[in-house]
Amino acid sequence: MSTKNLKLLSDPINLNNPITVQVLGICSALAVTVKLEPAVVLSISVLFVLAFANVIISVLRNTIPSRIRIIVQLVVIAALVILVDQVLKAYSYEVSKQLSVFVGLIITNCIIMGRLEAFALGNKPWPSFLDGVGNSAGYAIILIIIAFFRELLGSGTLWGIQVIPDSFYEMGYTNNGFMILPPMALIVVAIIIWVQRSKSRELIEAN
Amino acid sequence: MEDILNIFVKSIFIDNMIFAYFLGMCSYLAVSKTVPTATGLGIAVIFVLGITVPVNYLIENFLLKKGALDWILGASAAEIDLSFLSFIMFIAVIASMVQLVEMVVEKFAPALYSELGIFLPLIAVNCAILGGALFMQEREYTSIAEATSFALGSGLGWFLAIVGIAAIREKIRYSNVPAPLRGLGITFIVTGLMGIAFMSFMGIKL
Numbered sequence: 001m002s003t004k005n006l007k008l009l010s011d012p013i014n015l016n017n018p019i020t021v022q023v024l025g026i027c028s029a030l031a032v033t034v035k036l037e038p039a040v041v042l043s044i045s046v047l048f049v050l051a052f053a054n055v056i057i058s059v060l061r062n063t064i065p066s067r068i069r070i071i072v073q074l075v076v077i078a079a080l081v082i083l084v085d086q087v088l089k090a091y092s093y094e095v096s097k098q099l100s101v102f103v104g105l106i107i108t109n110c111i112i113m114g115r116l117e118a119f120a121l122g123n124k125p126w127p128s129f130l131d132g133v134g135n136s137a138g139y140a141i142i143l144i145i146i147a148f149f150r151e152l153l154g155s156g157t158l159w160g161i162q163v164i165p166d167s168f169y170e171m172g173y174t175n176n177g178f179m180i181l182p183p184m185a186l187i188v189v190a191i192i193i194w195v196q197r198s199k200s201r202e203l204i205e206a207n
Numbered sequence: 208m209e210d211i212l213n214i215f216v217k218s219i220f221i222d223n224m225i226f227a228y229f230l231g232m233c234s235y236l237a238v239s240k241t242v243p244t245a246t247g248l249g250i251a252v253i254f255v256l257g258i259t260v261p262v263n264y265l266i267e268n269f270l271l272k273k274g275a276l277d278w279i280l281g282a283s284a285a286e287i288d289l290s291f292l293s294f295i296m297f298i299a300v301i302a303s304m305v306q307l308v309e310m311v312v313e314k315f316a317p318a319l320y321s322e323l324g325i326f327l328p329l330i331a332v333n334c335a336i337l338g339g340a341l342f343m344q345e346r347e348y349t350s351i352a353e354a355t356s357f358a359l360g361s362g363l364g365w366f367l368a369i370v371g372i373a374a375i376r377e378k379i380r381y382s383n384v385p386a387p388l389r390g391l392g393i394t395f396i397v398t399g400l401m402g403i404a405f406m407s408f409m410g411i412k413l
Contacts, residue, residue, distance in 0.1 A: 015288075020391070023233065023236055023237065023391060024233060024235065025233070025234045026229065026232035027229045027230050027231065027233065027334045027338075028226075028227040028229075028334075031228055031229045031381070037355065050401075069232075069330075070302065070331065071299075071302055074298050074299075074302060074331075074332075075295065075299075078294050078295040078298050079295065081294055082291060082292075082294055082295065083404070085294070086291060100345060101338060101341035103344060104293075104294050104297075104337065104341045105230070105334050105337060105338055105341065107294060107298055107337060108332050108333065108334045108336075108337045108338075109334070110233040110332065110334075111312035113332050140328070146361045161274060172358055181403075182226065182227055182228075182229065182402055183226065183398075183399040183400070183402030183403045184399065185229070185399075186229075186396070186398050186399035186402065187395070187396055187399040189395050190388065190392045190393070190395035190396045193386070193387070193388070193391055193395065194387050194388050194392050196387075197386075197388075197392070200389045201386075201387075204386050204387055204389060205389045205390030205391065207367040
């Protein structure tokens with residue numbers, strides 16, 4: 001694999017992260033991160049949809065008239081999302097219920113439209129595939145970090161298994177119920193952004 | 208009637224699209240730098256939600272649901288369940304409605320058109336619109352009036368949120384925010400605090 005292709009994979013994970021730098025796909029990132037399991041399932045679904053939508057659009061890129069490209073992109077994405085939704089309903093119904101409308105909302109996840117517009121329309125299928133995988137990995141990492149802290153501090157469990165020992169609770173430790181509420185997701189993201197930008201100072205905005 | 212009012216108020220304050228479900232966050236963060244543009248986008252969202260949700264409600268109930276085709280095909284259609292097609296139908300309706308609304312507004316209200324300008328086409332990929340359709344499907348509203356009041360309420364809630372954050376961001380420019388938090392970071396924190404404030408509406412019943 002050439003360095004250029006490797007960069008396609010590694011860039012979105014940190015310096016060009018879809019969530020914290022490009023500000024794409026925030027909606028789903030915040031809403032499904034109360035527990036680790038739905039966050040991971042959604043990340044995998046996005047990975048599948050983004051990678052294959054990128055490949056399909058990239059293969060078709062010379063035949064799509066540019067006027068109707070948005071509709072074509074939406075149809076490709078919607079078809080892939082229907083596949084994901086049906087598979088989830090068949091094999092893990094519980095998680096699919098927890099994710100509720102957010103599986104459907106992958107269609108309007110800005111990361112997917114953004115990558116199709118910015119990358120797949122102008123590149124060959126293999127780099128597009130790598131770009132899709134890289135970007136969804138960057139998305140997944142943020143989702144997993146948020147879900148990790150929210151589940152650990154909010155319910156004292158990880159992947160549904162209790163990790164904070166009973167002796168802690170006997171000493172008077174209580175779960176922070178606040179972490180489960182929606183607004184805390186925003187604040188956790190803000191903290192991640194803070195940490196990331198203090199490390200890579202070139203990302204700081206001019207106000 | 209009470210139901211309709213209840214759904215309306217509930218979808219503005221308690222089930223607020225932004226603070227409770229984070230829908231339409233992308234445009235909420237990108238277009239909230241000044242109050243006038245935020246107002247324009249907010250109005251466009253109310254408008255499009257108010258049109259697409261009722262249309263999608265009709266499609267869901269008269270074409271896609273299990274047994275929904277009875278009215279054309281008779282009892283033999285009772286087993287037909289097309290609801291797996293709902294995503295593609297909803298997004299197609301939204302994309303075409305946005306196009307249609309754009310043309311109508313351009314023809315009959317040029318002033319409003321130049322005001323909304325670039326925002327109208329962007330709305331097709333705003334999660335709040337598709338989210339409205341999907342919540343309408345999930346919550347199984349019983350009449351089109353309920354679905355419409357839900358749509359208008361959610362649109363108004365979204366409008367309030369984006370205008371509020373835009374006003375706060377205009378003021379924040381004069382304060383000394385820690386450098387790494389500038390721009391995106393502080394917007395997230397302020398939205399979080401606004402969300403906590405909105406949670407005090409929880410449990411309202413009319």
